[in-house]
Amino acid sequence: MGTVSRRPHARVARRIPNPLPPETPKEAVLRWLQEGEIQLLGLVPWGSNATFLVAVVHEGVTGLAIYKPQRGEEPLWDFPHGTLWYREVAAYVVSEALGWGLVPPTVLRRSGPYGPGALQLYIEADLEENYFTFRDDPALQPVLMRLAVFDLITNNADRKAGHCLRDRNGRIWAIDHGICFHVEPKLRTVIWDYRGQPIPQDILHEVQAFYQRLREDEGLRWELARLLSPEEIAALEERTAALLKHPVFPHPGPWRSVPWPMI
Template identity: 45%
Template sequence: MSERELTLLVEGRVELRGLIPRGSNAAFLVRVSRGDDSVYAVYKPEAGERPLFDFEPGLHRRERAAYLLSEHLGWGIVPPTVIREDPPLGVGSLQWFVECDFREHYFTLYADSPETHRRLLQIALFDCVANNTDRKSGHVLRGHDGRVWGIDHGLCFSAGFKLRTVIWDFAGEAIPGTLLEGIAGLAETVPQDVAELLDDAEVTALQRRVRRLLHDGVLPVDPTGMRYPWPLV
């Protein structure tokens, strides 16, 4: 993504356009404008979060941490995401809105588009590193330009192992060497801008997960068949 896009998210005026339906937490489609330039984004205010027993309030920080982690890896999985204090409903995350065909999602991409499989495997690995608790099929989008994205990362980075995902088609497969090389540095050092959005136990757990992936060299298998989010899409 370009500097223009990040500048819009950081500096643009935020105008609520409507509530995005069917989410567990409140999420809004917003128009972000700066001068004559504008774009749509998804705004997730902390004030709209449903209380959770296993995650502290402030899921927007995890949305931002996932974006930063993706950028540090050079994988570009997560659309540009910033934290803003000044939108209409208070502090929350703003994420670039992916223009796409919403009839497509992980299940359709895996079944109908074999050329996306390497990207989908990469997203599966990212979710293992980030400990994604909520990778629904509808959280995988293909933009109109053909690029495949992952969205909705508010339930990531727990210190306890909580992986829940629909992406089990690559379970047990060897992780490509280039991807292992990409995550290797995280075993020793988590980038500061990611670490400061998490607590110490979560940072340590991220490093532990990476070491396990490097040791095993394969994507994990779910022997229970229970590690799925709900609903699936």
Template identity: 45%
Template sequence: MPAPERIPPGSLTAVELLDLLSAGELTVRGRVREASNAVLFCTVALDGEEAECVYKPVAGEQPLWDFPDGTLAQREVAAYEVSQATGWDLVPPTVLRDGPYGQGMVQQWIDGDPSASLLALVDDEEPAEGWKAVGLAQVGDGRTALLVHADDIRLRRLAVLDAVINNGDRKGGHLLPSADGRLYAIDHGVTFNVDDKLRTLLWGWAGEPLPAEALDVLARLESALAADAPLATRLAELLTPAEVSALRERVAALRKASRHPEPSGQWPAIPWPPV
């Protein structure tokens, strides 16, 4: 039998890629050791084609006091579904399926472009043109530096998506700019909590008016989250009724305020470690 042909990124339609991720044969090739939960690097093959992917089995999830056990994989899929509904396609194709270690999340593997610069630590008191300030960070020897992120429309869209899904862990290492100019965001297990959990490195627009395109997206999301709408029906399979209701309330509140959210002040606004 001939070896499967590796699929170049972007060569399949979204539907074809989802079919491959859902029905292909998963083969574990290695483990991402830096992750706190089990994250397995895999290939998935179907009908002579093969792609690289990430497999996060539910059995490898570490319990969290503020999230029900065994739900992180479902939240990853829910984040993908909401991302698709925005039209921004910020989250790689993601499915929930059985694998070698039981049910888990399977997501397209994205090779980030190491030459892309979206975050930086600078000695200046104010960010340079094209950058937004996040806050001061300790860099060792009692020295502080200003943490900044790029004033980039792709990041701004992601900041809106994170506010919608209530992302409690937006770190720098979760940002994957690709060589073709796309920005992908990964690791959405701690999302959709009913309480305000937003922790992120993308506070540069805090309090600023939302762009017109973001308000248009929020309006579409409100419609898509109406009872019995396809997105709402799909999310009901992945989240609790209270979490779906809280999602509706966040979208409505963001649209009404028409501004990027600001840190609540109730807990650290930036996740640790930040990368």
């Protein structure tokens, strides 16, 4: 795939701070990601798939993003090859449809330095922090509960602690959703803290609204149809309905229920 710097991406990020303040309209961030020129900065040195830190330049604004090209995806025995970048975007679509804003803005790019791929806004966070370091913060329980429900709905097969970020403003973000949305049960997560507890009513109301949109909103269904198979969309709908019918955080299943490594 060519030669790029393996310099730690956090060090590069300090030199190119994210220029988009939190109040930037979402549409402007998505347009910046969708239309900006992608410039490779370095290869993120962990993970099984090729992941690049990039600069995105558009209309005088230069900032950071994460680029995951389809070409860099390693084959998996249980997921169709070449589909992980679509799943990254589908996770963002579902997060937005729920109204939870858990996943950083993420778009499909049909062309890039290494071909088609997913492009996601880079989140400036303390990389020494992860789910295990902040999970006991009482103020974060509502968002962490929503994250647990999000992983149930999307059938996330790889929720590591390091896939939960806290940005400089204290906001929680969820990243790395390439192996979600399988039609078979695949949930692997470190977030089992709420097992056996009833899902709060305010969260259920939000999930119910999402379920109605999923069934009736042609725009949402069209967005998902670009990214997932009909069977995967049907399974997403079935998982959401099952959660509403039995609104309790589950216990780990008989399969391997925790990812490795956990962070």
